[in-house]
Amino acid sequence: EIVLTQSPVTLSLSPGERATLSCRASQSISSDLAWYQQKPGQAPRLLIYDTSNRATGIPARFSGSGSGTDFTLTINSLEPEDFAVYYCQHRSNWPPITFGQGTRLEIK
Amino acid sequence: QVQLQESGPGLVKPSQTLSLTCTVSGGSISGGGYYWSWIRQPPGKGLEWIGYIYFSGSAYYNSSLQSLALISIDTSKNQFSLKLSSVTGADTAVYYCARFSMVQGTFDYWGQGTLVTVSS
Numbered sequence: 532e533i534v535l536t537q538s539p540v541t542l543s544l545s546p547g548e549r550a551t552l553s554c555r556a557s558q559s560i561s562s563d564l565a566w567y568q569q570k571p572g573q574a575p576r577l578l579i580y581d582t583s584n585r586a587t588g589i590p591a592r593f594s595g596s597g598s599g600t601d602f603t604l605t606i607n608s609l610e611p612e613d614f615a616v617y618y619c620q621h622r623s624n625w626p627p628i629t630f631g632q633g634t635r636l637e638i639k
Numbered sequence: 640q641v642q643l644q645e646s647g648p649g650l651v652k653p654s655q656t657l658s659l660t661c662t663v664s665g666g667s668i669s670g671g672g673y674y675w676s677w678i679r680q681p682p683g684k685g686l687e688w689i690g691y692i693y694f695s696g697s698a699y700y701n702s703s704l705q706s707l708a709l710i711s712i713d714t715s716k717n718q719f720s721l722k723l724s725s726v727t728g729a730d731t732a733v734y735y736c737a738r739f740s741m742v743q744g745t746f747d748y749w750g751q752g753t754l755v756t757v758s759s
Contacts (some may be wrong), residue, residue, distance in 0.1 A: 565745040574735055574749035575686065581743065618686055622744040627699055628676075628688035 533557055535619050535631035543639040550606040552634045554619035559599045563621055566595055566604045569633075570615045578617075579604065606636075614638050641666040643736050643750035651730075651757050657723040661736030661750060668717045669694045674739040675719045676746060677710060679732040687732075691739055692719055726757045 534557040544550055554564065562582040567575035577586040579595035582602060592607040606613055619631040647659035661675070668675060674691035681687075690700035692710045700708050704723070712719040723730060733754050737746040 563744055565743070567746075574737075574752050575746070576749075577745050577747050580745045586745075586747070620686075620745070626688075626701060627691070628701075628739075630686040630688065633685045 532626060533560060533621060533623055533629050535621055535629055537617075537619060537631035537634045539634060540632075541635045541637060543637050544609055545639045546609050546611055548609050550609055550613070550636055552604040552606075552617055552636070554597075554602045554604070554631050556600045556602070556621065560621050560623065562598055563623070564595075564597070564602045565620045567618045567620065568615050569618065575618060611638075641738060641748045643738065643748055645734060645736050645750045645753040647753065647755070649754060649756060651726055651755060652759050653727055653757055654725055657721070657726050657730060657755055657757070659721045659734055659736075659753065659755070661719050661721075663717045663719075663738075668712065668719065669714045672741050674741065675712060676737045676739045677708075677721045678735045678737055678746070680735070680752075681729075681732045689721065689723075728757050731755065731757045
């Protein structure tokens with residue numbers, strides 16, 4: 532079973548700074564990784580799929596990279612609306628769906 | 640634009656069965672290429688995939704639920720449903736329905752979520 536471990540648990544930054552969020556898989560998952568953003572009281576929103584492809588309507592300041600077991604979500608020049616919780620997600624043969632535990636991005 | 644909406648009781652007693660329905664609009668649930676999914680989130684915690692179903696009726700579940708979950712689909716009503724039996728306080732969560740894209744391997748559309756509390 533693949534386990535996704537996100538770090539850090541909490542990241543404190545100021546608007547305008549760059550955020551770097553990590554997702555590490557317990558074994559190689561090729562490039563099959565997605566990222567979601569969740570704001571309080573809302574459903575998660577898809578940001579990135581297949582490691583580096585932005586979903587429809589996602590601003591260019593969001594980018595994804597990585598391969599194998601180590602993946603990164605980068606948010607350049609943080610906007611006030613970017614402060615939220617971020618989850619990574621992988622699909623495989625079994626179990627079909629795995630989520631990371633989340634990283635909370637908070638305003639410093 | 641595809642939209643999903645959860646409905647069902649917000650309060651369930653321990654040991655009883657939790658039942659939720661997701662109504663899909665703006666697209667047919669019978670179209671191929673998607674799994675129709677249930678995901679839950681306990682208060683203050685992360686996301687847990689419960690399971691999903693294809694329009695043909697083939698369903699897959701998170702093994703941690705130990706066969707307590709049952710997902711069904713009604714293509715005539717463009718709805719799919721979740722039943723979770725023998726609930727305990729640990730099943731208190733916001734329950735989301737979502738569309739899973741088989742091509743992208745992602746949940747691309749989500750319902751707004753519904754809070755279900757298990758309490759006597």
